[in-house]
Amino acid sequence: MREHVIAVIPGDGIGPEVIASGLEVLQGLAQKVGGFHLNIEKFPWGSDYYKKHGAMMPKDGLDRLRDFNAIYFGAVGGPDVPDDITLWGLRLAICQGFDQYVNLRPTRILQGLSSPLRDCKRGDLDWVIVRENSEGEYAGQGGRAHRGFPEEVGTETAIFTRRGVTRIMRFAFKLAQERPRKLLTVVTKSNAQRHGMVMWDEIATEVAKEFPDVTWDKMLVDAMTTRMVGKPSSLDTIVATNLHADILSDLAAALAGSLGIAPTANLDPEMRFPSMFEPIHGAAFDITGKGIANPVGASWTGALMLEHLGEKDAAHQLMQAVERVTASGIHTPDLGGIATTREVTAAVCDAIHSSKV
Ligand code: IPM
Ligand code: MG
Numbered sequence: 001m002r003e004h005v006i007a008v009i010p011g012d013g014i015g016p017e018v019i020a021s022g023l024e025v026l027q028g029l030a031q032k033v034g035g036f037h038l039n040i041e042k043f044p045w046g047s048d049y050y051k052k053h054g055a056m057m058p059k060d061g062l063d064r065l066r067d068f069n070a071i072y073f074g075a076v077g078g079p080d081v082p083d084d085i086t087l088w089g090l091r092l093a094i095c096q097g098f099d100q101y102v103n104l105r106p107t108r109i110l111q112g113l114s115s116p117l118r119d120c121k122r123g124d125l126d127w128v129i130v131r132e133n134s135e136g137e138y139a140g141q142g143g144r145a146h147r148g149f150p151e152e153v154g155t156e157t158a159i160f161t162r163r164g165v166t167r168i169m170r171f172a173f174k175l176a177q178e179r180p181r182k183l184l185t186v187v188t189k190s191n192a193q194r195h196g197m198v199m200w201d202e203i204a205t206e207v208a209k210e211f212p213d214v215t216w217d218k219m220l221v222d223a224m225t226t227r228m229v230g231k232p233s234s235l236d237t238i239v240a241t242n243l244h245a246d247i248l249s250d251l252a253a254a255l256a257g258s259l260g261i262a263p264t265a266n267l268d269p270e271m272r273f274p275s276m277f278e279p280i281h282g283a284a285f286d287i288t289g290k291g292i293a294n295p296v297g298a299s300w301t302g303a304l305m306l307e308h309l310g311e312k313d314a315a316h317q318l319m320q321a322v323e324r325v326t327a328s329g330i331h332t333p334d335l336g337g338i339a340t341t342r343e344v345t346a347a348v349c350d351a352i353h354s355s356k357v
Contacts, residue, residue: 002036004309007068007274011046012086013283014293015074021345022072022298025318026306028349033314041068047078047086056089062097065274070305073278074298079285088140091278095133096140098273100266101164102171103131103242104304105249105280110296111327113257113335117229124233125256128179130172131245133266135164136196138242158241160196162203169207171269172239176214179237184216187224187240187248200241225251253280260294260334261326263301265308277305291340294332296322299348321351 008023010016023040030038043064045057056076058064065071071094076086094100108126109115115125139159146152169186176184186204190197201218208216219227221244227234228251240248253262262280279297287293299322306315325347331337332344339347 002311003039004036004069004311005039005041005067006305007065007071008040008042009045009071009073009090010042011074011076011090011283012048012078013075013285013288014281015046015076015283017288017291017293017341018279018281018295018298019072019074021295021341022302024345025295025299025321025348025352026302029306029314029318029321029352032352032355033311033317036309036311036314045090046076047081050078050081050085050089056086057093062094065094065098068274069309071274071276072302072305073276075278075281075283077283077285092138092140094276095266098268098276099134100268100273100275101132101134101167102265102267102269103133103245104265104267105129105131105245105252105262106300106304107249107252107256107262109256110261111323112329112331113261113326115232115255115257117232117255120232120255127232127235127252128175128237129245129249129252130168130175130237130239131249132164132168132240132242134242135159135161136242158193158196158243160199160241162199165200165203166207168239169204170210172237173207173211173214173216176216176237177211181236182214183236184214185224185235185238186216186218187221187238187244188218189221189244191220197241204239221248224248228252228255249280258294258334259297260332261296261300263297263304265301265304267308275305275308277301277308291342292333293341294334295341295345295348296326296332317352317355321348321355324351 010019050056106128109122137158141157142155190201253259259281266276303315303318330339330347
């Protein structure tokens with residue numbers, strides 16, 4: 001029996017609701033598929049923890065997570081705690097502390113869902129966004145001076161390193177090569193940003209030589225938004241900087257039907273540290289506690305985690321079960337339905353249980 005030791009951080013807002021759903025689904029799946037076992041340990045870190053202890057996680061938080069095989073993460077953010085504290089105190093602290101330099105965001109239209117784009121059919125939108133996750137505009141470099149005076153200055157410096165850009169390009173080209181269409185779009189803004197982004201383009205051209213069978217092109221980020229809306233089927237694998245991909249991945253999720261279904265993997269591809277898996281949607285305080293959060297994002301996220309742990313067959317079965325449920329019309333309100341988190345969870349568990357494989 002393969003054992004995977006998972007650290008679970010449900011966090012804030014709807015995080016605990018969707019993570020509870022995801023864990024139920026994953027445990028049911030492990031029983032059904034057999035051959036592996038998930039050993040779960042929960043960590044109560046987040047905004048409530050901050051209010052009690054003055055920090056989002058304990059000082060030795062990273063050390064406590066280090067030996068896990070993966071981290072399953074809900075959401076962070078509190079209406080009464082500043083965003084930069086919740087973010088830098090937990091999620092970014094883990095991403096950067098464990099050098100999870102790839103943020104992977106697959107997007108496609110699941111069965112039974114539709115795109116708000118009039119002519120976009122299911123197969124027309126099947127993308128993977130590779131987001132640089134360790135530097136760029138999220139490098140945390142900058143400062144404030146002369147606070148409150150008319151001459152106050154705030155700087156926010158994006159950092160691009162040859163090492164950081166090369167490794168994300170290699171990952172993206174390799175992923176594109178593994179996908180059937182072998183097609184990569186490199187997003188840039190080198191017309192306006194003439195240092196880091198020009199280096200980004202140059203390194204893309206260099207790395208492309210290692211992957212002669214991958215067809216690739218370059219798109220300015222502004223033009224990319226119109227291409228995503230106007231010609232979704234012309235795209236497959238996409239690589240972009242931390243901030244560009246942050247914005248494009250929200251657009252991608254909306255075009256695929258809802259932010260409530262989209263998953264993310266924060267990966268250390270070299271497996272030196274645990275990777276972290278989270279739904280994209282965030283804390284969603286407007287619906288917290290109402291029992292209507294869409295748990296599909298957490299399930300799809302669970303499938304990404306299983307794939308990373310080498311449980312490819314289980315991951316595939318999980319997505320089949322999820323799509324059987326989305327196809328059957330059992331949808332939460334964000335997808336225009338009336339189902340609750342519990343009802344969707346129960347339906348996914350049933351679909352797993354009744355699957356023949
Ligand atoms: C995301 C989110 C975060 C980000 C927020 C919560 C800071 O939007 O995961 O895309 O910008 O990275
Ligand atoms: Mg975002």
